Amino acid sequence: MSILQIKNLHVSVDTEQGKKEILRGVDLTIRSGETHAIMGPNGSGKSTLAYSIAGHPKYEVTEGEILLDGENVLEMSVDERARAGVFLAMQYPVEIPGVSVSNFLRTAKTAIAGEAPALRTWIKEVRETMDGLRMDPAFTERNVNEGFSGGEKKRHEILQLELLKPKFAVLDETDSGLDVDALKTVSEGVNRAKAANDLGVLLITHYTRILKYIKPDFVHVFVAGQVAEEGGPELAERLEAEGYDRYVRA
């Protein structure tokens, strides 16, 4: 059983007009096996939270803590966080020219496991996982995210989630831009990862449709850099019906 705690997190970015505070005291606790949905209007800071957990250098933590099983995550470099078991499926995955998916996956797996995976079993595992995500095996020969469609990039993110087996995963709008079938396929991938590794999930989304496949235990409403309300799955239904008006006005 692992626990990821975010306590009173304040985060700023440098803008041309100077420093701008985006997260203004976020508190959130996720345990292994739990799924937390975060919903909130555009620009409320959801991706900022995701990047801050992963350690993107653009975001400066000015106050607060992030702890993974009591360890100070904020003191870890980006790669140390990943090796400690934190995974971020990005809203906009990055292209890496000239680096093949197979090379990338093997390098990442080696880094996280601390040793190179046995080649034959690894190739089989990659192929089976791609199968599960209905990805053409030919993708392994292509360069990372280069020329991938939006949906293909998202599948590739979940492929990494399944192969790298983290303790906690932040999924930043993994459902955006997916067609109905892809949504189901990708959700199944997340559920497999949950079942296999008792994964804790922080799922950032704008739509309740993904929550039909990946059942949240908790729903958090994120507004203006803070959690404005928390509840169970029924809260998501209400948000879909009513929108964020009442929080934004308040």
Place this chain on the structure above:
Amino acid sequence: MTELSQTAQHGLSAHSHGAGVPLQIRSERVRSASVADFEIITQREEQWRYLPVDRLGDLVDDVLAEFSGDIALKAPDSVTTAWVGREHPSFGAAGLPEDRVSAAGWASAEAAYLVTIPSNAEQDCQVQLSVVSEDDTASALHVIVEAKTHSKSVVVLDHRGKAVLSENVEIIVGDEANLTLVSIQDWDETSVHVASHFCKLGRNSKLKHIVISLGGKTVRITPSVDYNGTGGDAELLGMYFADAGQHLEHRPYIDHSVANCKSRVTYKGALQGEKAHTVWVGDVLIRKEAEGTDTYELNRNLLLTEGARADSVPNLEIETGKIEGAGHASASGRFDDEQLFYLQARGISESEARRLVVYGFLNEIIQQIGVAEIEARLTESIEAELARSVN
């Protein structure tokens, strides 16, 4: 990459010409086999402006020794070789020197090493020519590669050892022939190598010309392309990696003088260390009669450390409006932080992420060679370069 400089993608020449350097139109440049026809080399000359003369050593001399190193050949039996004199019809068939070092080499090499790819050669015809020297006397070498009509082949010119060399390479691609020519400069750290490649493309022929410059104190390669008939297709690729103190210069030139030909130029370089200097000058001339030309040239440089310098100058001269397309792009920059973040977010350490990004950047060119053992060797060389210093 994070772009430090970006030249606009527009049509005409006149880039980065510093004060005091006369703008010289490429079409008006002297072509001659005689040293006396060229000005004495100084940095005031447009073609030498980036290269301090003392870096050339004795290559500034009018008379050079004959190359005395080894030329080892690995090729199928059908490929023939011979030393031929000036009277041979292939000697000078692809072009004439356009600079003084090339002219000195031309005049000093009494015979040329001629490699002939027969008409019936198929794609698996792979020729490796190792040029190995252990002598740093300023010397001259003349090589002619002639790919006969309809042939298909890959020729690798592999330069290693210690040399101060003026080299002229004539590359004759027959009608309908398909040739991949790779020139690898993997010299030791004291070597000086100035080479001109004269490429002559026959009707509907295809040349993939790949330059890989890794080792050598000063390396300057000038590949020029001439078309002999319509439908010629020249793809010029280059990859270089400059360390501290190295000067690696590449000056591809495409002379579109025939209608309906195509050219693509893509050079990528990485630089690291104090006074690592690379120069790329890409000239494309589309003459009046070259209607239907389709050309694009690109140079990208990745600066891995402070203290390195990449000069990048694309020039396009267009004398006809009736073309398919013409463009250029040039950018030099540092690491893309988003790429590093993505890799690190997958557990890959920062130093390894940097290595992977550089490797990927350069690998795009290496992947084009198509000779597995050469690709593997170059991949290893790049990894060794990176392991040495990117961290």
